[in-house]
Amino acid sequence: MRTDTGQVFKLEDYRPSDYLIPETNLDFRLSPQATVVTAILTVERREGISKSAPLVLDGDGLTLKRVEIDGKTVRPADLLASPDQLTLLKPPAARRFQLRIETELAPASNEALMGLYRSNNVYCTQCEAEGFRRITYFLDRPDILSVYTVRIEASRDEAPLLLSNGNPVENGDLADGWHYASWHDPFPKPSYLFALVAGNLGQVADSFVTMSGRKVELGIYVEPGKDALAGYAMDALKRSMQWDEEAFGREYDLDVFNIVAVSDFNMGAMENKGLNIFNDKYVLADQETATDADFANIEAIIAHEYFHNWTGNRITCRDWFQLCLKEGLTVFRDHEFSADQRSRAVKRIAEVRTLRAHQFPEDQGPLAHPVRPRRYREINNFYTATVYEKGSEVVRMIRTILGAEVFRAGMDLYFERHDGEAATIEDFIKVFEEASGRDLSQFALWYHQAGTPNLTVSSTHNPAAQEFTLEIEQSVPPTPSESRKRLMHIPLAFGLIGAGGKPVEYDRVEGASVEGGVIHIRKRRHMVRFSGVAERPAVSLNRGFSAPVTLSVEQKAADQFFLARHDSDAFSRWQAFNTLLTDALIAAFRQILGGKQPDFAPRLTDLAGVIASDETLEPAYRALALALPGDADIARDIGKNIDPDAVHTARHALALAIGTANGEAFSGLYDSLADKNAFSPDAASAGRRALRNILLDYLSLLPGGAALAAGHFQSATNMTDRAAALAVLAHRHHGSSEAKKALAAFEKTYASDPLVMDKWFQIQASVPGPQAVDTVRSLTAHPGFSMGNPNRVRSLIGTFSSANQTGFHRPDGEGYRFLAQTVLEVEKRNPQVAARLATALRSWRSLEPGRQAKAREALVSIANTENLSADLRDIVERTLA
Template identity: 75%
Template sequence: MRTDTGRVFRLEDYRPSDYLIPRTDLSFVLSPDSTIVTARLLIRRREGVAPGTPLNLDGDGLTLRLVEVDGKLLEETEFSAPPESFVLHRPPAKDEFVLTIVTEISPSTNTALMGLYRSNGVYCTQCEAEGFRRITYFLDRPDILSVYTVRIEASRAEAPLLLSNGNPGATGELPDGRHFAVWHDPFPKPSYLFALVAGDLGAIHDEFVTMSGRAVALAIYVEHGKERLATYAMDALKRSMKWDEEVFGREYDLDVFNIVAVSDFNMGAMENKGLNIFNDKYVLADENTATDADFANIEAIIAHEYFHNWTGNRITCRDWFQLCLKEGLTVYRDHEFSADERSRPVKRIAEVRTLRAHQFPEDQGPLAHPVRPRRYREINNFYTATVYEKGSEVVRMIRTILGREAFRRGMDLYFDRHDGEAATIEDFLKCFEEASGRDLSQFTLWYHQAGTPNISATSAYDAAAKEFTLEIEQSLPPTPSESRKRLMHIPLQFGLVGPDGQDLSYAAVEGTAVEDGVIHVRKRRHSIRFSGVEERPIVSLNRGFSAPITLSLEQKTEHRVFLARHDSDPFSRWQSFNTILTEATIAGSKRILGGGEAEFEPVIAEVAGAIVENENLERAFRALALTPPGEADIAREIGSNIDPDAIFAARDALVRRIAEANRDQFLAAYHRLEDNGLFSPEAASAGRRALRNVLLDYLATTQDGPDIASAHFGSATNMTDRAAALAVLVHRHCERAEAQDALHAFEVTHGDDPLVMDKWFAIQAAAPGPNTVDAVQRLAAHPRFSIANPNRLRSLFGTFFSGNQSGFHRADGAGYRLFAETVLEVEKRNPQVAARLATGLRSWRSLEPKRQELAREALVSIASTKGLSADLSDIIDRTLA
């Protein structure tokens, strides 16, 4: 484990390496405690570099056994190998030479799960971002592209399966029950994309024929006995391959494509060229073990990692500051895939909810950074919602600004021009400027400036002149290290909605560039006059969430209600009702803090009832529309001096009020949506279950709610319904026998399935209220809990720290003390996971003063601990700054 050196890496300091490594030959002799790695590296001095310039390679925790140059064994005086590097003091003066390095590593003791490690008897690698240096000394940076040939040797009994990147080569038997396999990847790649898997696994196989007629052998490897659970993942893979051909013209390029699912994995999945390694959570599924959300995630993440073959692998990033070039772009691509495969409006709303829940708090807190950061201490801490989700939104805005055809031309140019290269954001944007003839220089600020822009808007109507005027102003609040901001180019899709719910036409526009239903906000203030408007419209602004902004729109509640009932844009329709619910909850929490009771306008319950009955709306859309904003969403809108207990009480009161007013209607709809016994993971069936389970949550607050929820749990024929009923019972009626009986029954039935038990732990960790701190501590001592498994750790502590506002932020600070103890304990084994857990207190300054001080004490107690890793100290220091 690397301790913090305090070193800061800056974008402006980038320079090409003195040497290249065009060819890498690796040999692995696998053993749990003593694996020998032999690396034969063709080293090429870069043009213009003086002969004899020292060669500096990266390393981390390696035991060096041998070094040779062109077959000659080196003396110890000819090189140095401190803990984090290897230096060849006087390389040969010729342009190329072969450097052979033999290292020894211990996969079985590698609890950080970076580099080569062993998980349940399976050898596995994770090299992004800087894990390859834990395998051998190397120029471990994204702009060093090398052609890899890999020979793997192991005991056949221990590891009958030997996989690496690329296409399979020679195989053979060796003495003493050992065997070997050779793999060759003809496409140059950076070291972070290297992968190796060796072990005893089951598999399912299939084939995909590309658009040029090439047959690609597909395989997904899983633990024996779980093969059938990978069939949906295989189907998603084949659909992803076909979609990428049809939508982006991208064909797969190797003879094989392999996926391996492992249970101990720091991330969701990894796009290694031709050998994707997945957290098994995102591969294994059937109706008895996976929820509809799991199926949707599997589909999206399978697609995401496959799409990286072109946006990340064939074209990689020049340096880690360009991380969004592969991640944000590929998230955009997987979002588009899921939108085409399922429901575009529902998918868009889900994306925005995720963005607001995870990225907006990041932008508004001490961990704020641009989509392309300018500096970092630990790159693992920049795999963030800003890079991924906001990065995707930036790509989406490019498409909105340019239009579909020009966007596709820009993507085609990017693929053609930079194939086989390590590119930058500037390279990417230049392709779109050339393909469209548009100037994107102001737009590039989305990559360079942190923070969420705000658009404030007011309107006026002159009936005599038939003119409608829209006044718009943009602002961007200061963020850490950025007090002054430049004006952004913000594309706002909009509509002027008439009394009949239809968009009104207008004759002309004055005041700014309005193109195809998009207002291009470039100045601080705009006054936009629409002439020829026959009736006063209600403005529908930022349709489809065309820009990742906050919107302060001067609009009456009755207008929001109208849009919630009639807006032709599904996102804006959802947003209107969500805003009504948010504002009502905030007002209710203020009344509670003032010693009163939360009160709500009857129209809120009326609109909720109308949404349930509107068969013209997708069921999945209705489920999202009826789902109240979460406590964290409410806290984010309040912004400061937050009391989580008041927010919880107000939100709970709102749910109860809506349920009380619509009880008979909700119950009738609930019964109409009853399961017919046939399960399908497709969108329409998932939407029916989603709507029914949202209604269940409302009905659970009524007098016979526990009986309804208990019956729902007992009759459930799939995990979606079973988990939903369990959550309702635990979150609404945790002290009742029905909840405890359901928890026991769930554990008895699913206790041997780790992924299903993760849900059991997470449901209990998410239970609101002050008693959950004690429940989480008890669950940490449960025989089925393991602090060594990242999935189990995230299901319990990750859910509690980041997803339970009223429970974690208990007024006496018990949650914060548990936070500090847990983060420090996890850091001893896995600094990367500890650092991610530590982001749970990123918004501590927004709390009311007493909680704020208790949270600060917990953070300071971590910061004062000696020997913290670079991962954790970076997060804690920035959080406290």
């Protein structure tokens, strides 16, 4: 584990390396405590570089055994060697030479899960972002593209399966029960995409015929005995391959495509060329062990990693500042895939909820950074919602501005021009400028400027002149290191809605560029005047969430109710109802702080019943509409001086009011949605289950609710219904006999399945109330929990600190102290996971003063700890700044 060096990397300091490594040959002789890695590197000096320029290679905790150049041992006086760097002081005068480096590793002792590690008897690698330097000394940076040939040797008993990138070349037996396999990847790639897996794994095999007629062998490798759980992942892979051909014209390029599922993995998955490595959470699924959300996540993440083959692998990023070039773009692609596979409207709402829950707080807090950061101290801390989710929204805005046809032409040009290159954001923007003939320099600020823009909107209607006017003003709040903001190009999709929900026609528009239902906001203030509008319309803004902005709209409540019933844009209809709910919750929060009982307008609770029963809306959509904004969502919109207990009380009161007002209708609809057919993970079936389970949550608040939820739990025939009922019992009826029995029954049934037990940990970690800290602390001693497994840590500690607002933010600060202690314990093994846990305190300044002070104490206690990793110190110091 590297401790913090204090070094800050800046975008403006980038320069090409003095040397290239066009060919890399790796030889692994695997052993748990003494793996020997022999790297034979073809090194080439760039044109114009002095022959005396030293060659400086990256390392991280390496044990060097031997160094040779062109077959001759390098004299000690001619090199500087440390565990973290190897410098050849006098490279050969020849422009190209061969460098042989031998290192020794201890994979079984590698608890950081970066580089080459061994877990559950499986050797595995994770090299993104800078893990390859933990395997051998190398120019470990994305712009060094090399053709890799890999030979792996291992005991056949220990590791009958030997996998690496590319295509298989040969395999065979060796002496003493050992064997070998060789792999070759003909496509140059950066070191972060190198992969190796060796162990005893079961295989699910299939094949796919590409659009040019080539047959690709597909394999998904899982722990022995779990083969049946990989069927859905294989189906998702084949659908992804076909979709990418149809939607983007991208064909797979190797003879094989392999996926390996492992149980100890820092990330969700990794797109290594031809050998994707997955957290098994995102591969293994059946109706007994996986929820509908699990199936949807598997589909999306399988697609995401596969789509990286072109947006990330064939075209990679020049440096880590360009991370969004592969991640934001690929998130956009996987969102589009999921929208086509499922419901576009439902998927869009889910995307926006995720963005607002994770990226908006990032933009509003001390960890704010542009989609393309300008500086970093630890790159692992920039795998963020801003890079991924906001990065995706920026790509979506390009399509909105240019239109689908021109956007596709720009993407085609990008693939043609930059295939095999390490590209930049400037390269990406330029292809769309050339394809469209437009100047996108102002739009490019979305990549370079942090913060969430706000649009303040007011409207007036002049019946005599038949004019409807919108006044729009944009602003971007200051963020750390950026107090002055430049004006953005914001594509604001809109609609004017008249009686009965029909669109309002207008003769002409003045004052701004309006194209195809989109107002292009480029100045600080715009006045947009629509002529020929006889009746005052309701205005629907940011339709489809055309831009990741916040809106401050002077709008009558009657208009919001009208739009919630009649808006033809599915997203905006949901948004109108969600805004009504949020406004009611904030008002209730203030009533509670003032010592009053919250009250809610009957027309709001009645509208919930109307939406629930509207069969013109798909069930999944109705389920999303009925899901109240979460505690953290409400807190984010309140902004400051947050009392999480009052927020939670307000939310509970509104849920009770909606359930009470619609009890009979909800009960009848709940009964009608009972699934009489065999389980299917398809979107329509999942939507019906989602609606039934949200109705169960409301009904559980009424008399007899505990018995209803207990019956739902006992009769469940799939994990979606079983887990939903368990959550209702644990959250709504904490401590009841029904809740205790259900938790015990679930544990007894699934104690031997770690992924299912993660759900058990999550449900208990998120139970609101002051007892949560003690519950979570006691669960860390549970036999099924391990501080060394990222999934277990995220399910228990991560859920508690991010999803349990009342428990984590306990007024006495015990939740913060517990997190600080746990973060320091996890950091000893895995700095990356520890740093991500610490981000739970990023919004500490928005709390009321008492909690603020205790949260700061916890952060300071971490910051004052000696020898912190670069990962954790970076997060804590930026959070405190």
